[in-house]
Amino acid sequence: MKRLVILISGRGSNMEAIVKACAAEGWPASIAAVISNRPDAGGLQFAAERGIATAVVDHKAYASRDDFDAELARIIDSFSPDLVVLAGFMRILTPAFTARYERRLLNIHPSLLPAFTGLHTHERALAMGCKVAGATVHFVTAELDHGAIVMQGVVPVQPGDDAKTLAGRVLTAEHRIYPQSVRWFVEDALVWVGDTVQHRDGAAQQLLLS
Numbered sequence: 001m002k003r004l005v006i007l008i009s010g011r012g013s014n015m016e017a018i019v020k021a022c023a024a025e026g027w028p029a030s031i032a033a034v035i036s037n038r039p040d041a042g043g044l045q046f047a048a049e050r051g052i053a054t055a056v057v058d059h060k061a062y063a064s065r066d067d068f069d070a071e072l073a074r075i076i077d078s079f080s081p082d083l084v085v086l087a088g089f090m091r092i093l094t095p096a097f098t099a100r101y102e103r104r105l106l107n108i109h110p111s112l113l114p115a116f117t118g119l120h121t122h123e124r125a126l127a128m129g130c131k132v133a134g135a136t137v138h139f140v141t142a143e144l145d146h147g148a149i150v151m152q153g154v155v156p157v158q159p160g161d162d163a164k165t166l167a168g169r170v171l172t173a174e175h176r177i178y179p180q181s182v183r184w185f186v187e188d189a190l191v192w193v194g195d196t197v198q199h200r201d202g203a204a205q206q207l208l209l210s
């Protein structure tokens with residue numbers, strides 16, 4: 001049984017998709033805790049209603065990133081996780097933090113990495129005239145939005161799209177590729193090949209939505 005800790009900052013729809021898939025598909029895993037850096041994160045209520053332990057580490061209460069990350073790690077470690085899942089967790093993490101959870105820290109980013117690291121991915125994809133967009137699940141390293149790619153979901157950019165409609169389409173893909181990626185981790189189906197990650201049995205690590 002693998003223990004998961006999920007970090008959120010907002011509505012937590014990816015966290016919700018993971019929690020529901022874990023229960024519905026009977027993963028060999030339990031959600032040990034959902035932790036937020038914002039006391040008002042909408043997803044905390046969903047987690048609490050499901051009987052999942054919740055905690056808040058409010059970044060505003062800490063003088064430095066180092067102090068915040070140290071306390072965050074202390075709270076995370078109190079739940080003894082095998083995997084830490086960043087699900088819309090909107091804080092830049094220090095190298096000490098990412099090193100502590102090396103190869104057991106996942107993130108989802110709403111672009112087809114390595115394009116559009118950072119914020120405002122959908123606006124930037126539209127401004128570039130991209131014809132496809134998507135999301136990436138990757139292991140976290142010290143470099144923002146880098147690290148081995150576990151899975152990517154690709155969606156078309158449609159004529160007339162704005163950032164909101166495109167974000168909605170990408171989110172549909174996110175809700176499929178993130179649970180799938182976490183499931184592979186808890187099933188020990190991910191194999192490191194150098195600095196990349198492959199599925200043990202060659203399962204498709206991309207989702208193409210039309």
Ligand code: GRF
Pocket residue numbers: 008009010011012013014015087088089108109110135171174
């Ligand atoms: C998602 O688009 C995720 O890719 C990005 O932030 C958003 C979080 O949404 N990092 P939610 O909180 O999971 O609903």
